[in-house]
Amino acid sequence: MKILLVTYWGLTNMGGIWTYMKQLADKLGEQGHSVTVMGSHVENNTLYLLNRTESFDKKPFYSLLLPQLDIGRFPSLHLEHGIFSFELGRYVFEGGAAVLGLEEYDVIHAQDPIASYALRRIMRRPVPLVSSVHGALTKETFYEYKGLEPGLTREEYEQRPIWSYFRRLETLGARAADQILVSSEWIGQLTQSLGVSPDRIHTLPYGLDLHQYAARAAETPPLQFAEGIPVIMFAGRLEYIKGVHVLIEALGILEQRCQQWICAVAGIGSLLEELMEQTRRLGIAGKVHFTGKLNNIPAALRAADIYVQPSLQDTQPFSVTEAQLAGIAPIVAGTAGMPEMVRQGETGWIVPPGDAAQLALQIEQLLGDVELRRRTGLQAREWAEQTRSLDVMAAGTLNVYQRAVRLRPGIPDHLRFEEEPGSGTLPAAFHPADVLNECDPGNPLAVTLRVKLPQYYTIPDARTALPPLG
Incomplete structure (x- = not known):
């Protein structure tokens, strides 16, 4: 089977999504399938195929489209800057993906709603x-906007055009797919709420290559601390949604009751300086070590005694499974899909999201009970080895691929994506090949886009300019 894995986002910059794609591609390749991976190279501003020479330079196409999408002609694109930015980025992605080609594959596996719909x-x-x-x-x-505007409430955010835009894009992405994979019951229920029938949704938790994990864990640990002092650890992006500020607040509370600990925060992100300032303000800067990005989390976990995932929202982070495989029963925030990853008090602990006081109490309990950490850690490892195997995930994914191939011709829902001439277009919308010909007659990209894109493809997209779907 020829398989294309695609993400709209930066290919190797996306943490868990990159881990998922890389592991899946390697495993399916071992089984004899031909797997190609497509994504963006953030630094070079290109869309490319991993380990192949083909790429699409986004910059010229972006520069061509930008002046065509002015507020006078398309005011709906300019309701908020985020809408304009995402729409323009998606159109460039669509052009690049069309040039790189989709026709040679037996099945395409999108990793986000933007790629799915595009x-x-x-x-x-x-x-x-x-x-x-x-x-x-x-x-x-x-949470991204709240990180920029701390006083923003969910109710206020849901009144903004950007919320309606993302809701519509999420809905279109889900409805575009023939079959949908989710890693938790929580995300499956949310997907159903977008109008997707349950028979198209398949719950398959993320898996890890257990042999590869063991080999990496056996390497020299990138972290080393003084013997006898318990180590608390977090690994992930330093962004508001990951809740690292909640962990640091909890450590400030903990310091008042228990001084025998240190904490390793592994990762990079936009909040690094702010989080470091928070530790200084709480008087714990000397005990919280910001390690930067670590390339071997399994080995780093050998130095840890307690693992904390304080995310305000997270579906099923790989770092939690990695901690369990390391023999650490993690503390997770009770939100999104994370409660499905642990059995309370047996393979981990669940605390209310954003509740630094409760998190501090849970950490304090574990610091004071070595036997509890040992016993639950063994149970966590056994559970993860039994339920989080990459072999199981890959086999289940392949079954969904085969179902999509088998049922694709008989699904009438998606006929609405094959438009009739003149329907579903905005006034003044255009085909990019026409604009290219006008601006630069004879440009070979214009010929390619005319051949590769559907005849009635237009920019801007009328579906995302309409009111939110009911």
Whole structure:
């Protein structure tokens, strides 16, 4: 089977999504399938195929489209800067994906709603499309904005045009897919709420290559601390949604009752300086070590005694499973899909999201009970080895691929993505090949886009300019 794995986002910059794609590609490749990986190179501003020479330079196409999408002609694009930015980025992605080509694959597996909808929109002929819903875009973007505007409430955010835009994009991405993979019951229920029938949704938790994990864990640990002092650890992006500020607040509380600990915060992100300042303000800067990005978390976990995942929203982070495989029963925030990853008091602990006081109490209990940590750690490792195997995940994913291939011709829902001439277009919308010909007659990209994109493909997209779906 020829398989294309695609993400709209930066390919190797996406943490858990990159881990998922890389592991899945390697495992399916071992089984004899031909797997190609597509994504963006953030530094070079290109869309490319991993380990292949083909790439699409986004910059010229972006520069071509930018002046065409002015507020006078398309005011709906300019309701908020975020809407304009995402729409323009998606159109550039669509052009690049069309140039790189979709027709040669037996099945395409999108890793986010933007890619899912974009790929369906540019298909000249139907290719079976599977989409993984790794998170809740509309909910996640609330935390991104709240990180910039601390006083923002969810109710206020849901009154903004950007919320309606993301909700619509999330809905279109889900409805574009023939079959959908989710890693938790929580994200499956959210996907159903977008109007997707349950028979198209398949729950398959993330898996890890257990042999590879063991080999990496056996390497020299990148972290080393003084003997006899318990180590608390977090690994992930230093962004508001990950709740690292909650962990640091909890450590400030903990310091007043228990001084025998240190904490390793592994990762990079936009909040690094702010989080470091928080530790200084709480008087714990000397005990919280910001390690930067670590390339071997399994080995680093050998130095840890307690693992904390304080995310305000997280579907099923790989770091929690890695901690369990390391023999650490993790503390997770009781939100999104994380409670499905542990059995309370047996393979981990659940605390209310954003509640630093309760988190501090839970850490304090574990610091004071070595036997409890040992016993639950063994149980966590056994549970993870039994339920989080990459072999199981890959086999289940392949079954969903085969189902998509088998059922694709008989699914009438997606006929709405194959538009009739003149329907579903905004006044003044255009085909990018026409604009290219006008601006630069004879440009070879214009010929390619005319051939590769559907005849009635237009920019801007009328579906995302309409009011939110009911």
